[in-house]
Amino acid sequence: MGRGVLRPDLAAGRVELRQRAPRPELAPLVEFYWNPRWDLRGRPDHEQKVLAHPNVHLVFEEPGPLVYGVQRGVFNRVLSGRGQVLGVKFRPGAFRPFIDGPVADLADRAVPAAELLGPDAGPGLAALNREILVLDDLTAMTALAEDHLLGLLRSARPDPLVAEVTELVERITASPQLFRVDELARELDMPVRRLQRLFAEYVGASPKWVLRRARLHEAAARADGGADIDWAALAADLGYADQAHLTRDFTAAVGAPPSRYASR
Incomplete structure (x- = not known):
């Protein structure tokens, strides 16, 4: 389940977690992609708690993609029914080139991605979110996300x-x-x-x-x-x-x- 996931023994019986490494050209910015999937139909809801890392995440989820700043408390998520998300875990500091302000402004917040990433990112994000979440193949899911990220990267300012x-x-x-x-x-x-x-x-x-x-x-x-x-x-x-x-x-x-x- 990864370091920071609390009570991983309980989570493992309820959630399948898949991960995938980024393409080489995105590796300096992206640590990995994570894809939890669950099917709790007919079973109790599952509350998952996480001691988050100092990373920003872009998460494709229902009803729309969100950018999560560093969560300084315990992050709680209640899972029910059947579903999945695809998360992009940016390396520490690597999200700064994509926004017009300090990353500290995102702390403990979840912001709609289209609102945060600017007018060039907004169009098509909702459609991309739907395309990703209907897929089962993690390679295909991450390929769609990476094509979008590479487009954003081309317009981001370099920052040594x-x-x-x-x-x-x-x-x-x-x-x-x-x-x-x-x-x-x-x-x-x-x-x-x-x-x-x-x-x-x-x-x-x-x-x-x-x-x-x-x-x-x-x-x-x-x-x-x-x-x-x-x-x-x-x-x-x-x-x-x-x-x-x-x-x-x-x-x-x-x-x-x-x-x-x-x-x-």
Whole structure:
């Protein structure tokens, strides 16, 4: 199900999740495409919770495609009946060239794609959404989405900072041992203020949030792993002052203390 999906054991029995890598020409901007499908006809609705990553997503779904900014709380989605969506997961910072403003303006929002991407993107998006969602073949679905993205890319302004920001965020998320913004700034030889401005402009969440979310992803993954966990030792490994600090962070994000979450 991927890191950040809470209770993946329950999700796996209700949702089929397919992924596909982008074409080489889109790989610097797109991490992957994701396609959850479900058939819950005659079964209870399923509420899926996700600890989101510092990424913007373009999602083809009913009734129309939406752009989701970084979701800083827990993202909830209730699935019912039968359906599917196709999501485009942009690399951190890579959505900035497509919009006229900082990515921080999209935080915790879902905006109609036609409204956000401008007059050149609007025409045909509704038809494209319908074409994608009636298909079963993931290759065909992503091909339609990629043709549209390549058209948008041709009209987007080049921005050399995108690659720098993408590499920076991916470095953080791959290393939950990075604990503090000032430590990160020193390691990068970059003033803290510039780091914060870069994240607001390109990522849509603060560097402190990204550092904290990487640690919570690690804690949730351990909790979902099913093994007995020494929470005090894990708190120390993740740079928390003590177990109580980890418990507060985890509870605020997930809605349950880590030990209770792991025991369900």
